[in-house]
Amino acid sequence: MSGRIRTIEDLNRVGESGLATLYPDRLKIMIGSASCGIAAGARDVEAAARETVGNLGLEAAVTRAACIGFCRREPLVDLIPPGGPRVSYGNMTAKKMRELIESYASSRDMKPDSAFCRFTGETHVASGSSHCYAQPANGLLKVPEFSAVDFYHRQERIILRNCGSIDPLQIAEAIARGAYRGAFRAITAMTPEEIVREMTDSGLRGRGGAGFPTGQKWEFARKATSDVKYFICNADEGDPGAFMDRSILEGDPHAVLEGMLIGARAVGAREGFIYVRSEYPLAVTTMERAIADAEAMGLLGDNIFGSDFSFRVRIRKGAGAFVCGEETALIASIEGRAGEPRTRPPYPASQGLWGKPTVINNVKTLASASAILCRGAAWYAGRGAEGNRGTTVFSLVGAVKNTGLAEVPLGITLREMVYDIGGGMAGKRPLKAVQTGGPSGGCIPASMLDMPIDYQKLAEAGSMMGSGGMIVLDASTCMVDLARFFLTFTSDESCGKCAPCREGTKQMLRILTRICEGAGRPEDLPTLERLARVIKSSSLCGLGGTAPNPVLTAMRYFRDEFEAHVNLKKCPAGVCRNLVKFRIDEKTCIGCGQCVEACPVGAVSGEKKKPHAITQATCTKCGACRSVCPVDAVTAE
Secondary structure: OOOOOOOHHHHHHHHHHHHHHHOOOOEEEEEEOOHHHHHHOHHHHHHHHHHHHHHHOOOEEEEEEOOOOOHHHOOOEEEEOOOOOEEEEOOOOHHHHHHHHHHHHHHOOOOHHHOOEEEOEEEEOOOOEEEEOOOOOHHHOOOOEHHHOOOOOOOOOOOOOOOOOOOOOOHHHHHHOOOOHHHHHHHHHOOHHHHHHHHHHHOOEOOOOOOOEHHHHHHHHHHOOOOOOEEEEEEOOOOOOOOHHHHHHHHOHHHHHHHHHHHHHHHOOOEEEEEEEOOOHHHHHHHHHHHHHHHHOOOOEOOHHHOOOOEEEEEEEEOOOHHHHOHHHHHHHHOOOOOOOOOOOOOOOOOOHHHOOEEEEEHHHHHHHHHHHHHOHHHHHOOEEOOEEOEEEEEEEEOEOOOEEEEEEOOOEHHHHHHHHOOOEOOOOOEEEEEEOHHHOEEEEHHHOOOEOOHHHHHHOOOOOOOOEEEEEEOOOOHHHHHHHHHHHHHHHOOOOOHHHHHHHHHHHHHHHHHHOOOOOOOHHHHHHHHHHHHHHHOOOHHHHHOOHHHHHHHHHOHHHHHHHHHHOOOOOOOOHHHOOEEEOOOOOOOOOHHHHHOOOOOEEOOOOOOOEEOOOOOOOOOHHHHHOOOOOEEEO
């Protein structure tokens, strides 16, 4: 598809060609091929699909899609026969792929017993239109509908609206589902003031950290006096366990580019940058292709939609420094300097990149903006809670059955996230806490599961929304060791520019390490709290100021564990090696021998089908025996 797009008719024309590949008149085999799918074996599944289609002479299109969020089910494959329905299959292998295609080719049997969900229709969120699939045959009626699956039934996909449903390398498919219509409205029918007002009325807040109102940020930059302004997409996603931004860049790159177009038009920027970490190679290549396609169609470059507005986007790859997620450090990195934050004010909206007014928004924020301009501020503000409008995306990971990306309205409770969407705990151990906000966030205890997830409530609890990381922890987690883990990360990632963060986090880490090793002293706990308060109040940037949060919340809600480590020299969770002894309960042990095979030093002995025992003098307390025991016969004392 080529030719410049200038009118809404041009957009519709390209969209029609996209519909032809989204819903072809022949079998479509769609392979989930984001980074998560590839890691799980999607490339082998795709190769098997292409080979089988060729061998059978089957008229079918084998295409790629990105992540639809259900990571536990990867690799994911969708079969869409002519007219539908769309049926999804999880945990696919090359062998299963061949068998599925052969079954369809021989008897049109789509193996409903192997499917995990089907689609009766799809809503194109940005445009408000929808596509209905044909009524499924009798055998497929027992397959649950997409919205009825536990993992999806509480979700509302606005940010992730196209992820997993389009080929991210086909701009026409994105346009078929409404892409660039919000930008068309912003550029051809709205003034910058009207765009900012629409964003303000929507209630959208930044989805990358503290939740600053997006419309307000844009208004500051719009009013700044300068002939040159910049617009930056912050895709420097550095939180452990977080992969929301990567999935959006890989799955729906044009939603991000359109959000940048809208924001640039609102503030008067003519040049933009996407700052993405180099550890995301697939996201980088996908965005490069999207930028090239958008330029070829006149959606980026000069005189967009035949107007006097011009905007260009370039990619800047970061080296992986966590601190470059902070706005001023990110700016320094783009300028070619060391990624270190500076004091504020002045804020980037008035003095940012190369001293010019600059707006920096997160990937999820920008993907939300285009839907708001298409459907209106009132439509968006109707979702979420007071002061917390719209939806956001969480990476739900840890000791929960259903892991993956979940997009939900703000205000949903932690209990609903863990049990309704997450499907409950993955093992027999009870839930202990939920860690939110990444290394800058905090640990929320199980007793507070009914707390709504919003910016204010999380802050009151000592945590934060952050970029959307959510780790579910069970009773096997030692909160002292967890606090040490996060502080190790933030201490290593400190840029070192200010002493409170550089030296303070190291001192806190030394104390926590001493406590975990059984050498803690009674004065360590009040010292930790004093250090944390000093670091929070005097660090140069927000990353240093929030580094103590995991320690403070762990001490606030699980102080008894810290006291047990210090005063009793015990680790209640049985994690800290110097404070535990592993034993095997003779009454529970079934003599399976798995612990014998797992022990690296031969400390476990016993005959098959008879109780085993651990030789304490040989045991290195690695915990391998406990991790493999199928009946929880290994206990930590």
